[in-house]
Amino acid sequence: MSEARRKAAPSRARRKKHWALRVVGWLLALFFLGVIGAAATFFIGYQTTDIPDPNKAFQMNTTTVYYSDNETELGSFYDQNRKSVPLNQIPKTVQDAVIAAEDRTFWTNPGVSPSGMARAAFNIARGQQLQGGSTITQQYVKIMYLTQERTFSRKFSELFIATKLSRQTDKKEILEGYLNTIYFGEGAYGISAAGDAYFSEPDPKKLTVDQTALLATVLNNPSYFDPDKAVAQKRILERYRYVLDGMRIGGTISEAQYAKFSKALPKLDKPQKPGRFAGTKGYLLAMAREELETLGYTPEEISGGGLRVVTTFEIGKQNEAVRAGTTQLPKKNAGLHVGLASVRPGTGELVAMYGGVDFLKSELNWARLRARPGSSFKPFAVAAALENDRSLYDTFQGTSPIEINGEEKNNEFDRDYGAQVTLLRATKLSINTAFYDLVDKQMDDGPSKVVDAAEAAGIPKTAALERGRNQSSTVLGPDPYASPVEMANAYATFAAGGMYTPVHTIKTVTSPGNAKNFDQKDKYKPERKFDKAIADQVNFALMSVTEDGGSGERAQKLDREVAGKTGTAGGVAVEHRAKNTKCDGCLEGDDTLTSWWTGYTPQLSTSVLYRAGKTGEGDLDPFSDDAAFFGGNWPLKTWLAYMEPALGSSDEVKFDEPDPDSMDSPTPTFTPTTPSITPTTPPPSKPSDPPSTPPSTPPSTPPSTPPSTPDDPPTTKPTRPTRPPITFPTGPNDPPGEGEGGGGGGGNGNGNNQ
Known part of the structure; x- marks a missing residue:
């Protein structure tokens, strides 16, 4: 290698080193410029931001x-319930509880939390909602001086004002203002109103330690930590203990007090709304x-x-719903509860709802409380069968009992309807055994497919419903709890040709200055869940229920095309459970716990549910002269009392006829067949027929007419088949249970024929 080339190499190394140093220098320069720029921006912002006058918007509209x-x-x-209280009249325990919950460095921080601000900035940079990180001073600034919007500009204004306010105002004055303006839920602004709203105690000095800690828990997010919500109890207790722990660490309460109060939430004592x-x-x-x-x-x-x-509530229809729910009842009705919900197919609009007599006397809304739907679940089995290439004219076992997974399943009163009945006829007469045969023997993974169809129609996905995927009795609804609101909207999906729209009550919201408007058209949009051909066939099958001899034939009084389904669920009523335990289950299946009629036209889908007792788990049968409290009787009568005036003089709209090519029949016309029947008890007479004397022995030949419908009252009440018990799950829309729940089809399916 020449001398010249040996000297060139060090020169290149030096150039690389110099280049690296330059890059580092530029980065350091940019960093310091950024720091200086940020400091300058903060200084300018701080200097140019004045503390505004108290927010006039706080005078609530x-x-x-x-x-x-x-x-x-x-x-x-x-x-807006607000009463200001001077800080010297607010005990230290109250002050310390709020500080322990919201800002444990309140007395020493500069009014802002840098780490919290950084966290909020990081969230918004990721496209998330700007939130969190606010000190007590920042929260107070937002209430008194700024808007509730969550944007960078508002957050920076909050930062500058909070910093300046903290420097210019005594912290005690800030805390006093905060404790008198912060929202605690229940319409209560400030600690005095909060004590009154939750414990009927407006004087903060009379609040106990545990009551104070709960109020401090709630104010963080009154909706999320709402003590009235059953689903929120666990998170409320965790947050409540966090507050108590902060009070313990700060020396406000002792270890013994923490151990005492952290065991459970204090009992609420709310005044009347x-x-x-x-x-x-x-x-x-x-x-x-x-x-x-x-x-x-x-x-x-x-x-x-x-x-x-x-809202979506129509005043005329709402008035009719209230009238039907309060007047079209059995003469004996003390302890009866009616839930009625009416939905417009294709829109999801809840146009009318009757949930109870007086909200102030009981906040339990019987139109929203979930209950076992019984045979009201069968339409989802029909839809599932059609989606799996079955036909309304396929035949299934109508005799009773049928063996499913080693257990006997029965029809109501153990009636036989013939060895083979079409799915169409099984729907019309609500034949349990045929549906068991369809779902549990003729369809692969049948129960799960029924659940899929129910959820597609609009029944909310719940743990109870999901359990039904593995149970043979799912077709009769032992687990899939639903409310009248949910059932009305699920049936509306079929009425709308298979288009599902979420049920809702809000049409539009207009805010001052149009800052936060809402229109239902932007959120609640129809979505196809079933092929129209399948929905048309489901409608066709459910129309047969209202024909002569069908379990819902009373619906013919509407004088329009109507589709629908009855449903009852049986078990052991709450008043009989102690006796049932003593006799080792001898009463299981004797009582009717829920009774439904859900019927619809193309214009309106309405569901009516009857229940009894304080928690809705009482026996309905004593309220009816029928063999049981069937859905085709009082629920359908109440439905008619609403639907006739609700539809009024509007033009009749007919259902689309099913495409004959989609059905395994030359024409989609139902022709009743005469079943081979060997009744174990005489068929009951129709409601309009006079009482008759039952024959001493069963007839030797089949009757020339179809067996009477399960809604027809017999002259004497026959003995009911045994039904297994079920448990009543408690969800956000379910009333509190009292011990073991009753059953109706969970094991043998005897109680859900209607």
Whole structure:
């Protein structure tokens, strides 16, 4: 190698080193420029930001709720209950509980939390909602001086104002303002109103330690930590213990007090709600408010944001629903509960709902509380069968009993309907054994397919419903709990030709300045769940239920094309469970616990449910002269009392006829067949027939007419077949249970024929 080339190599190395140093220098320069720029930006922002006058918007504006006509007022949300209390009248335990919950460095921090701000900035950079990281000072600034919007500009204003306020104002003054303005839920602003709302105690000095800790728990997020929500109890208890632990660490309470109070939440003692929630309107307002929260409106915005809310409830139909639910009842009705829900197919609009007599006396909404649907679940089995290439004219076992997985399953009163019955006839007469044969013997993974069809139609996916995927009795609904609101909307999916739209109560929301408007068309859009050909056939099958001899033949009084299905679920009523335990299950299956009729036209889908007793688990049978409280009797009568005036003089709309090519029959016309039947008990007479004397022996030849419908009352009540017990799961829409629940088809399926 030449001398010249040896000297060139070090020169290149030096150039690389110099280049690396330059890059490092540039990066350091950019870093310092960034720091200087950020400091300058903060300094300028701090200097140019003035503490504004207290927010006039805090003087809350009433939110008004209207019926669907956008003119008739349904009610309002103006629950601003606020009474200021000087800090010297607020005990240290109350102050320390709130500080332990929201800002444990309140007395020493500069009014802002840098780590919290960084976390909020990181969230918004990832496209998430700007939230969290707020100190007590920042929260107070947001309430008194700024809007509730979550944007960078508002957050930076909050940062500058909180910093300046913390430097210029005594922390005690900030804490006093915060404790008198923060929202605790239940329309309560400030600690005095909160004590009154949750414990009927407006004087903060009289609040106990555990009550104070719960209030501090709730204020973090009144909706998420709502003590009235059963699903929130676990997270509330965890947050409550976190607050108590902060009070223990701060020396406010002792170890013994922490051990005592952390065991359980204190008992609530709420005063009666305002009179504007009285009567049946309270159920509508409560449901509308809940939906507003799911749409992203905060409790503060709902209670005092000056919103104009237009609901889907139609005042004429709503009045008729209330009339039907309160007047079209058995003469003996003390302890009876009626739930009625009416949905417009294709839109998901809940146009009417009857949930109870008086919201102030009981907040249990019987139109939203879930119950076992019994045979009301069979239409989903029909849809599942059609989706799996079965036909309405395929035949299945109609004799009773049928053996499924080693267990005997029966028809109601153990009736026989013939060795082979079509699916169409099985639907019309609600023949249990035929549906067991279809789902559990003739379809692979049948129960799971029934669940799939139910969820597609609109029955919410729940743990109870999912359990049904592995149970032979799923077709008779032992586990798939549903409410009248949910059932009405699921049947509406078929009425709409297989198009599902989420059920809802809010049409539009208009906010002041149009800052946060909402229109149902932007959120609730129809989605195809079933082929129209399948939906048409389901409608056709359910129309047969309302024909002569069908379990819902009374629906003919509407004088329109109607499709629908009855449903009953049996078991052991709560008043009989102690006796049932003593006799080792001798009463299982004797009682009727739920009774349904869900019927629809192309214009309106309405579901009616009857229940009895304080928790809805009482025996319905004593309220009826029938063999049992069948869905084709009082539930259908109540349905008619609503549907006749609700449809009024509107033009009749007929269902689309099924395509003959999609059915295994020359024409989609139902022709009743005469089953081979050997009744074990004489068939009951129709309701209009006079009582007859039963024959001493069964007839030796089959009757020339189809057997009477299961809704026809016999002259004497026959002995009911045994039904196995079930448990009553408690969900967010379920009433509290009392011990073991009754059954109806969970094992032998005897109680769900209707």
